[in-house]
Amino acid sequence: MKTLYYSHPDFLFHETGTGHPECADRLKSIALALESPVFSNLIRVSPPLGTEQQIRLVHPLFHVEAIRAAIPEQGEHYLDRDTVLSPGTEKAAFRAVGAVCDAVDKVMAGEVDNAFCAIRPPGHHAEPDLAMGFCLFNNVAIAASYARRHYNIDRIAIVDFDVHHGNGTQAVFYNQPNVLYASTHEMPNYPGTGYPKETGVGNIFNVPLAAGDTGVEFRKKYNTIILPELRKFKPELLLVSAGFDAHNDDPLSSIRLVEEDFGWLTQELMDIADSYCKNRIISALEGGYNLKALAASVAVHVNTLMGRL
Numbered sequence: 001m002k003t004l005y006y007s008h009p010d011f012l013f014h015e016t017g018t019g020h021p022e023c024a025d026r027l028k029s030i031a032l033a034l035e036s037p038v039f040s041n042l043i044r045v046s047p048p049l050g051t052e053q054q055i056r057l058v059h060p061l062f063h064v065e066a067i068r069a070a071i072p073e074q075g076e077h078y079l080d081r082d083t084v085l086s087p088g089t090e091k092a093a094f095r096a097v098g099a100v101c102d103a104v105d106k107v108m109a110g111e112v113d114n115a116f117c118a119i120r121p122p123g124h125h126a127e128p129d130l131a132m133g134f135c136l137f138n139n140v141a142i143a144a145s146y147a148r149r150h151y152n153i154d155r156i157a158i159v160d161f162d163v164h165h166g167n168g169t170q171a172v173f174y175n176q177p178n179v180l181y182a183s184t185h186e187m188p189n190y191p192g193t194g195y196p197k198e199t200g201v202g203n204i205f206n207v208p209l210a211a212g213d214t215g216v217e218f219r220k221k222y223n224t225i226i227l228p229e230l231r232k233f234k235p236e237l238l239l240v241s242a243g244f245d246a247h248n249d250d251p252l253s254s255i256r257l258v259e260e261d262f263g264w265l266t267q268e269l270m271d272i273a274d275s276y277c278k279n280r281i282i283s284a285l286e287g288g289y290n291l292k293a294l295a296a297s298v299a300v301h302v303n304t305l306m307g308r309l
Contacts, residue, residue, distance in 0.1 A: 001279070001307035004106060004115035005039075006047045006099040007031060011120050013088025017076045020084060021252060021289040022120065022134040030118050030285075033295035038303060043112060047119075050097025055137050057145035058172055063129045067093070067136055079131050093121055093136045096284075100143035103282045108151045108237070114273070114281040114305050116242070118298070122286045124166030124241045125191060133164065133191055139284050140241050141172040144179055147237055154178055157235035159226065160185070161265060162243020162286040163253040165194030165206065169241065174200040180233045182226045184209055184218065186246070186255050205229055209246070211254035215261035218246070227268055234276045238269060244288030244297040252289050259293075259300045266304040281305065 012024040034042065055064055070077055070085055077085045096119035103115035123140055125133030144156045158173070160166040160183040170193065173179040180203050185194050187208035194206045207221045230238075244262060246255040273281045283305065288294035 001114065001305065002112040003042055003302065003306045004045050004103060004112050005034060005042045005302065006045050006103065006115065006117040006119065008046050008095050010088065010091045010095045011118070013086070014092035014121055015076060015086035015088060016084040022122065025291055026288065026294055027118055027120060029291040029295040030298045033299045034302060036299070039306070041306065042302065045102070047095055047099030047102050047117070049091065050094045050101055054097050054101050054142055054146055057149060058138055058141045059128055067131060082134055083131050083136070089121070089136070095119070096121065096123070096139050097137055097142055100139045100282065100284050101146045104143050104147045104151070107280045107282055108147065113279040115283065116302050116305060117282070117284040119285055123284070124160060124162060124169050124243075124286050125164070126168040127171045135168060138168045138172060140239050141169050143282060143284070144173070144239055148178070153236045155180070155233060155235050156237045156239065157182070157230055157233055158239045158241065159230070159269060160241035160243070160286070161246065161262070162241055163246035163250070163255055164190050164243065164287060166241055167191050167193040170194070170198065170200070170204055174204060177201050177203050179203060180229065180235065181205070182229065183207065184221060184226070186211060186253050189253065209255055212256060214256040215258060215264070218255075218257055218261055219264060222265060222268065227272065230272050231275070235272070236277045238273050238277055238281045240269065240281060240283040241286045242283045242301060243286035244294050247288070247290060247293040247297055249290045249293040250288065252287070259297045262297045263300040263304050266301050270304065
């Protein structure tokens, strides 16, 4: 497998303040883990800056302008109690969009099989006109919309295994039958959405997990609900909101997954991509706030994408 790894120093300059869980050290820990010789064949890419046109595939102009206007000249500015802007935020957010869209271009051109985008700020909580939950622009939703617009794809699937429900992604595609959104997430937990009854037009599959659930329940729910729905849908492109905060050691959840569970799911998604969409997977980082657990989980995820497990 040919796997791209997107990273850039700009992501480190989105500063969230002392003690904030969504910090630059997250990407530093991932970068260190991926320096291992095991990842010598990983294709390392510096992403371009995304464009306003790409962002506006999902977010209206007033949302983009409001984010820009709120960015401080120094220090941090809080949009809400969780979501922080700093002088380096605009470049980081635009480059995150650039990474996922460039990955779409490379994967759709057949230059590579798949990609992992180590980006921040994350995106899956960002609704079209609302930044929240550490998220400003919805990176994965933009990637899906970009792929539909530029490559005329009929069926795109988004799998979100972050421990928090991707309310933003669900909101973007709630009435769009050509995009399947499937999420496992802890309930109750932030942001309070993601009930099984939220089904869109039959394209939304919310599969809650309970506090204390382990890989046994996680795998069972994928095997009985999400993976069969993906096979029925037959996606032409598979996007992943890769949040690793369902790990047993993560401070923001009570789910008890371990690295092997993320590796298992990655392999299952690769099997589906092999069957239906020419191996095309693009994975974008969402959550994961214990640095050691995050680095180890991403290493297993990327190693699996590379076809090593």
